[in-house]
Amino acid sequence: MSVSNTNVNKSVSVFAPASIGNVSVGFDVLGLAVKPVDGTLLGDVVTVNATTSNDNSLTVIGNFADKLPSNKEDNIVWSCLLLFNEQLISVKQTPVFVAITLDKKMPVGSGLGSSACSVVAALASLNAFYAKYHNFSFSENVVLKMTGQMEAQISGSLHYDNVAPCYLGGLQLMVPDENVISRILPSFDDCYYVMAYPGIEVSTKAAREVLPTTYSRSDVISYGQNLATFVDACHRQDKSQAFSVLTDVIAEPYRTDLLPKYKASRDYLSSQGALAVGISGSGPTLFCVCDSEKQAEQFALWLQENYLQTALGFVHVCKVDDVGATEI
Structure with missing residues (x-):
């Protein structure tokens, strides 16, 4: 050197x-x-x-x-x-x-x-x-x-x-x-993504270990159909179609028990008109897709009060980052 x-x-x-x-x-x-x-x-x-x-x-x-x-x-x-x-x-x-x-x-x-x-x-x-x-x-x-x-x-x-x-x-x-x-x-630039980190840690390794080693034929068909439909809807910029199939049949059903308060929060946000709610990566962060900034801010306040579990937790209203890694 x-x-x-x-x-x-x-x-x-x-x-x-x-x-x-x-x-x-x-x-x-x-x-x-x-x-x-x-x-x-x-x-x-x-x-x-x-x-x-x-x-x-x-x-x-x-x-x-x-x-x-x-x-x-x-x-x-x-x-x-x-x-x-x-x-x-x-x-x-x-x-x-x-x-x-x-x-x-x-x-x-x-x-x-x-x-x-x-x-x-x-x-x-x-x-x-x-x-x-x-x-x-x-x-x-x-x-x-x-x-x-x-x-x-x-x-x-x-x-x-x-x-x-x-x-x-x-x-x-x-x-x-x-x-x-x-x-x-193509992403949906008018959407807002509420990111709620509850302040607890879930290792990727642990989250992978709870997944089954085999899946049923019906799950495989659902996964392929949902992903293909989502990709097609992205290219057509059909927001309603895209988020209607934003369903996780591979990991979420098996990881929900690792994430305290996730199921109740998902069900509440969905009932209140969220376009989609899911687990970010292997969790425990929850993401919620919203049609407007006003709705995103309302959901962010609700998650602040109902999903965070330690002082390390936080909630951010986000947009898509089209740039990625950036020199600052």
């Missing part, structure tokens, strides 16, 4: 937004990036600084820093740095020493793509740093593959439903083509 005294003022920061994995109807194959309408940064920020030190470093700050391993070798951002450097070497580029700071704004085990936020922010900031100061960058597809590799390391299986929307923005459909990986779908 190389180091130079002229590097100390070189810095890049990237913000990576929260996402709704699965979006109910597309288990492991759909993801939607979201952003609060009030401008709150719901996601993680990673800053890469050049350093005069002869070593790399990682500092973790933020509201949820204490939820992460104290040992840097166990932090996913450190693993991202190691992977990125391996990729650099594989294409005959020389890594430089850097000082990385992770601002952990996203709660761990929230169902909002917390690990994806860290992974995407880390790899996107490293790529932007090299592009800006070393005249080299990996293609979007290569970076996306690296984010998937890191997510698989965390959850035990390769799925892009959080990292793809987090990195690319919008509503993303994962496709079985490693040269494409993800296709953006």
